[in-house]
Amino acid sequence: MDFLKILAILLSSTFCLSETNIHTTVSNRTSKILPFLGAGIGVVQFANSVCTGASNLLGTCYKKRQCSGIAGGFPSGTCASKLGVCCVVQLSCSTSSSLNNTHFVNSGFPAPYYGSTSCMHTIKKCNSNICQVRIDFLTLTLAQPNADGVCTSDSINIVGGASTVPPLCGENSGQHIYLNFNGINDINIIISTSSGAAVPRSWNIKIAQIACDCPTFAPTGCLMYFTGATGTIKSFNYGPTANNNLKVNGLPGTREIANLNYGVCIATQPGYCSIRWTQTSGDPYSFTITGNTIGLSVDPGLPTESVSGEACTTDFIVVSNPTGFAADRFCGNALPGLTSGTKPFVLTVITDGNELNDVGNRGFSLSYTQARCTGP
Numbered sequence: 476m477d478f479l480k481i482l483a484i485l486l487s488s489t490f491c492l493s494e495t496n497i498h499t500t501v502s503n504r505t506s507k508i509l510p511f512l513g514a515g516i517g518v519v520q521f522a523n524s525v526c527t528g529a530s531n532l533l534g535t536c537y538k539k540r541q542c543s544g545i546a547g548g549f550p551s552g553t554c555a556s557k558l559g560v561c562c563v564v565q566l567s568c569s570t571s572s573s574l575n576n577t578h579f580v581n582s583g584f585p586a587p588y589y590g591s592t593s594c595m596h597t598i599k600k601c602n603s604n605i606c607q608v609r610i611d612f613l614t615l616t617l618a619q620p621n622a623d624g625v626c627t628s629d630s631i632n633i634v635g636g637a638s639t640v641p642p643l644c645g646e647n648s649g650q651h652i653y654l655n656f657n658g659i660n661d662i663n664i665i666i667s668t669s670s671g672a673a674v675p676r677s678w679n680i681k682i683a684q685i686a687c688d689c690p691t692f693a694p695t696g697c698l699m700y701f702t703g704a705t706g707t708i709k710s711f712n713y714g715p716t717a718n719n720n721l722k723v724n725g726l727p728g729t730r731e732i733a734n735l736n737y738g739v740c741i742a743t744q745p746g747y748c749s750i751r752w753t754q755t756s757g758d759p760y761s762f763t764i765t766g767n768t769i770g771l772s773v774d775p776g777l778p779t780e781s782v783s784g785e786a787c788t789t790d791f792i793v794v795s796n797p798t799g800f801a802a803d804r805f806c807g808n809a810l811p812g813l814t815s816g817t818k819p820f821v822l823t824v825i826t827d828g829n830e831l832n833d834v835g836n837r838g839f840s841l842s843y844t845q846a847r848c849t850g851p
C-alpha cells in the first residue's frame with residue numbers, strides 16, 4: 476500500500492473527510508521520501524480538519540481550488556496557517572452530501588422562502604466508522620402548527636435513521652437533535668411547506684457526522700443531548716408569543732407540538748451528583764403544558780397551576796425520583812423546582828395528539844444546574 480493511502484486511512488479515522496482525503500501536491504510521485512503532514516520538498520499537505528469560517532460557520536480545511544470543486548462549497552476564511560481555505564458547504568433541495576458539517580439551506584437562503592416545496596437533503600455517511608448525526612437547526616423557521624399543535628401546513632421530517640424523529644414545525648432555531656444511522660442507510664431530511672400560509676420560512680441546518688468512538692457521541696435514546704454543567708432547554712416551537720392559529724372557540728392555539736415522546740439527556744459532569752430543574756426565570760409562560768394558559772380571568776397559569784402525578788395524563792414531563800415528591804410526572808401551568816439524583820440525567824417529554832383543551836400553551840423553557848457531590 477502506498478504511503479499516501481496509509482496516511483489517508485490514518486487521518487480518516489480521526490477526521491471526517493471527503494473522497495479526496497488529503498490535499499496533496501506531489502511534484503514527483505515516485506519520490507521515496509514523503510513527509511508526514513510536513514513541509515517537504517514538493518509537497519504541501521495538511522489534514523482536511525474542521526475549521527471555523529466567517530459568522531461561526533463550520534467548514535473543512537481545503538485548498539482553495541479544491542473548495543471550488545466541491546458542490547455547494549465556498550471559501551470562508553483561511554486555515555492550516557493560511558495554506559488552505561475554510562470551505563463551508565451549503566446545499567439546498569435535491570442534494571446529498573457525505574461531507575461533515577454540510578449546511579442544508581432553503582432555496583435562496585439567506586432570503587426567506589415563501590413558496591410551496593418538498594425539499595430533500597440526503598446525508599450519506601462519510602466513512603464506515605460514523606454512527607450518528609447531530610443536526611443543528613441554526614435557523615429553522617416554518618409555519619406554526621395548527622391550533623391543536625399538529626404540523627399541518629409545514630413540517631420537517633427526518634427519516635431513515637435508527638429511530639423515529641417526530642415531525643416538527645414552527646420556530647426551532649437553536650434547537651438540535653441526535654439520530655443514529657441505521658446500518659448503511661442514508662438519512663433524509665425533508666422539509667415540506669405549503670404556500671397556503673404566507674410565512675417567511677427560513678432554514679440553515681448543520682449536519683455533523685459523529686464517529687462511533689467519539690467522546691461527544693450521544694447515548695442512544697436521547698433525541699437531544701446537553702453536556703454543560705448548566706443549560707437551558709426549550710420544548711420544540713417554544714416562543715415568546717401564542718400560536719396565532721385560533722381554536723374553534725376563537726382563543727389562541729397551542730405552540731406545543733402534538734404526539735411527542737422523547738428524551739433530553741444531560742451528560743453528568745465528573746464529580747457531580749444531582750441535577751436541579753427550574754422554570755426559566757423572568758418568563759411567566761416558561762412552563763405552560765396543560766390546561767388553558769391564556770384567555771381566562773387570570774393570565775397565565777390559572778386556574779390550573781402546577782399539577783403532578785396521575786393527574787398528568789395528556790402532556791407532561793418526567794423527572795425521575797425528584798426529592799420531596801411522590802410523583803415523577805409534571806404538567807399544568809407551573810413547575811416547582813425539582814432536584815433529582817437519579818442517573819443518567821434525563822428529562823422525558825410527552826405530548827398526546829389532543830391539544831383541544833390547551834388554550835395558549837407554549838410548552839417549556841427550563842434551566843438546569845448540576846450540583847457537585849457532597850460528603851466523602
Ligand SMILES: *[C@@H]1O[C@H](CO)[C@@H](O)[C@H](O)[C@H]1NC(C)=O
Binds near residue numbers: 490491492525575576
Ligand atoms: C464533524 O464535525 C464536528 C464538529 O461539528 C466534530 O465534532 C466531529 O468530530 C466531526 N466528525 C468527524 C467524524 O470528524
Ligand SMILES: *[C@@H]1O[C@H](CO)[C@@H](O)[C@H](O)[C@H]1NC(C)=O
Binds near residue numbers: 502503504505506
Ligand atoms: C521523478 O523523478 C525521477 C527520478 O529522479 C525522474 O526520472 C522522473 O522523470 C521524475 N518525474 C517527474 C514527473 O518529474
